[in-house]
Every structure is written in C-alpha cells, then in structure tokens.
Amino acid sequence: MARLVGKSDGFRNRVIELHLGSNRLGRSPENDFQIDHPSVSARHCEIILGAHEVTVVDCESTNGTFVEGQQVQKSRLQEGQILQLGDVELLIESTDTRVAIPKFDVPRSSPPVVLADGSLLCPRHPKAKVTYQCSHCREVMCDACVHRLRRGGGKLLKLCPLCSHTCLPLGDRVRKKNRLLGFFQKTAKLPFIRKGKGH
Secondary structure, three states, rough: OOOOOOOOOOOOOEEEEEEOOOEEOOOOOOOEOOOOOOOOOOOOOEEEOOOOEEEEEEEEOOOOOOEEEEEEEEEEOOOOEEEEEEEEEEOOOOOOOOOOOOOOOOOOOOOOOOOOOOOOOOOOOOOOOOOOEEEEOEEEOOOOOOOOEOOOOOOEEOOOOOOOOOOEEEEHHHHHHHHHHHHHHHHOOOOOOOOOOOO
C-alpha cells in the first residue's frame, strides 16, 4: 500500500501506511493519522488512496499543504515527492494501490465422485455436479463453492475457495478445447500446394 515517511525532526522515519479511501491527517487525535505539531491544523488535509492514484486535498488548514514546495488545494501525489503539512515534511515513499485478494480458509476435502455419464460430484456438496475448476490448484467445485468478488468497474471475479485464484467454468474449457481440436483437424486435411517451375 501507499506509504509516507517522516523527514522532519520529531517525526523522522515515522511511517504512515495509507489505507484505501480517505486518510485524514492533522493534529487532532480524531484523525486517521495524528501529527501533533503546532504548525499542523486540527484537521489539516485528507489523502485519498484510489484504485489508480493518490490525491491530497487541503482541509482549509492555517499553514497550508505543499507538494514539492508549491502550496496546493488539491494535487495528485507521485512517488518520491515531498508533502509538507505546515512545517512537517513527509516523503511519498510509495503510491502503490494494489489490492491483495484474501485467501479463504476452507479445508481440503476428499476427491470428487465420478458418475456414469462422466460428470463429477462436488467434493464439498455431494448432491451438486462440478461446474468449475481452479486455474491454479486444479481443484474442482460446484457453483456454490465459488467465491465471488466484485472489483471496481463492476467486473465479477470468481475465485477458488482454497487458493483464491481464478475459477474457470468447465463447459467453457471443453468448448474451447473442442474448437481448437476441430481447427487442427481441418488444417491437417488441407492439401499441400506444390509450386511448379517458374513460380
């Protein structure tokens, strides 16, 4: 995650690990991060950690908010810049906004049961057929096992309950395999064109 490091005396090497969304900084202990210094206002500024950028917004502070020595009301922050609240300097050490996908604590179960038609029964739900397989650990599962996580922009991720990697519908994989197999079969039947002399 994005991180600030104190540069001024009294705050030197103090690390502020920003969280996603709004991060309030100021002298008051009610802020997300308290900076107890006489030049810092009770609620001095707000740093917004978004999916693709980090932005600072001054909260009408008495002594101002500065980025690289320039007073700002609102500014995008870049790695390596100096953010100054009153007389307190903070280095923008990182603007990383990667989100870690949580791992789900689900115990491993027994192998799936194979039915007469070749389909599988879910190891965790014995009455449900297997519809997904993890792209990483190869675990098979039914629709009820799959964890769903909606990301920014509305994209729905379907994740393995064991390793949190992407799950693929088994039907799609079979169709893709058949399409690829059909392509190779057609290609193999194409006649070879022999070039004559003069070509």
